[in-house]
Amino acid sequence: MRVRTGAHSIDDNGSMQRRAWKTEKAGRIDRLRLVEESLGPLTDDSVRVRVRAVGLNFADIFALVGLYSATPKGPFVPGLEFSGEVLELGVSVDRPGIAVGDRVMGCIRFGGYADHLEVPATQVRRIPDGWSFEQGAAYLAQTLTAWYALSTLGDVAPGRRVLVHSAAGGVGLQAMALCRALGALPIGTVSGEHKKRFLEARGYDEVIVRDARFRARLEQLLAGRPLHLVLDAVGGTVQRRSFEALAPTGRMVVFGAAEYTPGKNRPRYLSSLWKYLRRPRYDPLWMISDNRSILAFNLIWLWEDQPLFDRLMDEITEFDLEPPHVGKTFPFAEAPAALQYLRGGTSIGKVVLTC
Ligand SMILES: NC(=O)c1ccc[n+]([C@@H]2O[C@H](COP(=O)([O-])OP(=O)(O)OC[C@H]3O[C@@H](n4cnc5c(N)ncnc54)[C@H](OP(=O)(O)O)[C@@H]3O)[C@@H](O)[C@H]2O)c1
The missing domain is CATH 3.40.50.720 (NAD(P)-binding Rossmann-like Domain)
Known part of the structure; x- marks a missing residue:
């Protein structure tokens, strides 16, 4: 049995359910399927995010066809960046400026095509005031x-x-x-x-x-x-x-x-x-x-050098740049069409999924 509480579904074991675009293995873009799955318990150093927008990257296409050097072996959820609202903090999370209810943007090593995420707190930053979720999901990577x-x-x-x-x-x-x-x-x-x-x-x-x-x-x-x-x-x-x-x-x-x-x-x-x-x-x-x-x-590969990655994340969030240009948005359910649009090479700015 599944119960809905507000915007979230809970399964029989009390775990939060989410929707994610997943491929069983790299090789073809059309292996991507929308699945429902349970999120595990929140780890101590992570935050749980209700995703509002997912930024597409050209690398997602290369990963799905297996031409990307870092493509995971076996099933994976593509996606390197997202934005959303913080639902919950792991017990050891103590980052100034990241609290429940905050609007955040984040960069992750795969797994971003999902409507709920759990990510290490070090990988999220607050969305600048006045930016939309779409702009937040278009910025970091x-x-x-x-x-x-x-x-x-x-x-x-x-x-x-x-x-x-x-x-x-x-x-x-x-x-x-x-x-x-x-x-x-x-x-x-x-x-x-x-x-x-x-x-x-x-x-x-x-x-x-x-x-x-x-x-x-x-x-x-x-x-x-x-x-x-x-x-x-x-x-x-x-x-x-x-x-x-x-x-x-x-x-x-x-x-x-x-x-x-x-x-x-x-x-x-x-x-x-x-x-x-x-x-x-x-x-x-x-x-x-x-x-x-x-x-x-x-x-x-810079993820493997966390201090460097953190420093770069801090540097780019301290700039006073204009928000990034979001050229086109697609509903989350239309991820395959969004990928085909980006693959076509005519897009301007960022292509974003909205959840
Ligand atoms: N190494 C890294 O860490 C890293 C990180 C992010 C992105 N990237 C790479 O940076 C590039 C830009 O990434 P992005 O996500 O921002 O994508 P993007 O620039 O928004 O879209 C890809 C662009 O590639 C160009 N392109 C050139 N030849 C193409 C072809 N045969 N088919 C389709 N498009 C073609 C097109 O622009 P024009 O036709 O106007 O040239 C197209 O708009 C990609 O190659 C991506 O793999 C690398």
């Missing part, structure tokens, strides 16, 4: 990515020129905003005119549409001015051309490979193999003489 790439690895500084690929996407928009806030000079690239117009309307006047003339367009826009930093999550020729455009002492930070985006449900094996075989390769010996370097990272 992508801002952490942009911030780590720009600051820790990219050594961004005022006056430095930064090439940001997919600049109208989730990470891209946060990178553009951070560059502006830090006095750096962002150049955005996008795949279509509608994204270029969107960025121009936000006051970014150096935006290139990445087409067959990408190299010429970049050279024309730079007009001999030095390019100091590239943020790349596309790969292939775009990455190679961007590296070639860097000035001496320049850095390229690589954190994704959207060119391997899967088809509707599965990887595109043949074209991915072709791209993999033709991928750009870099020789450290050339880098010494060129005096340009490449750095790479995946945020998911």
Whole structure:
């Protein structure tokens, strides 16, 4: 028997029931199923959250098809970030500013596609006043990515020129905003005119549409001015051309490979193999003489360095940035459609599920 108390269902054993999108194993996007399951007892250092919004990340798609290096073995619930209200605190939770009833946003290592969550209290932060739940769910993962790439690895500084690929996407928009806030000079690239117009309307006047003339367009826009930093999550020729455009002492930070985006449900094996075989390769010996370097990272592995992760979370929640741009919302029950929309590559800003 199941009993409903307010917004929550309780099972025969007194455990809270929740809905979650789960896959039995990675390999296909359409293995995702909406399930009802019990939440276990709340651990001492965790908080229980009634989720109101779930932020989608491109990594969710790669995880579902098994192309993501950190994909869990066996069944898993995808999802790296959420926002909601705190329902309960574990007995040892003592974080200033986190109390029952608070509006919080959080970043987790999988498990976010659920309407109730239990997460370590260190992984949540209060949603800034005036932000919606959707904006809260759109902030942490992508801002952490942009911030780590720009600051820790990219050594961004005022006056430095930064090439940001997919600049109208989730990470891209946060990178553009951070560059502006830090006095750096962002150049955005996008795949279509509608994204270029969107960025121009936000006051970014150096935006290139990445087409067959990408190299010429970049050279024309730079007009001999030095390019100091590239943020790349596309790969292939775009990455190679961007590296070639860097000035001496320049850095390229690589954190994704959207060119391997899967088809509707599965990887595109043949074209991915072709791209993999033709991928750009870099020789450290050339880098010494060129005096340009490449750095790479995946945020998911930074969880293993909790002090670093906590520090980055604190840093990005202390910024006074505008709330992130939520481009489209879908009801929680329509997660598969939301994933297909994000996979299509036309989205602007963040795609969010509302619960
Ligand atoms: N390493 C990390 O820790 C980390 C963390 C977060 C995100 N990422 C990576 O950063 C990138 C951005 O992530 P996001 O979640 O913010 O997604 P997003 O930028 O909102 O969406 C992905 C974007 O990729 C671009 N894209 C390029 N080639 C594509 C293709 N063949 N098919 C579909 N889209 C393509 C599209 O923008 P344009 O067409 O305008 O380029 C699309 O909008 C992703 O590659 C993601 O895997 C890495």
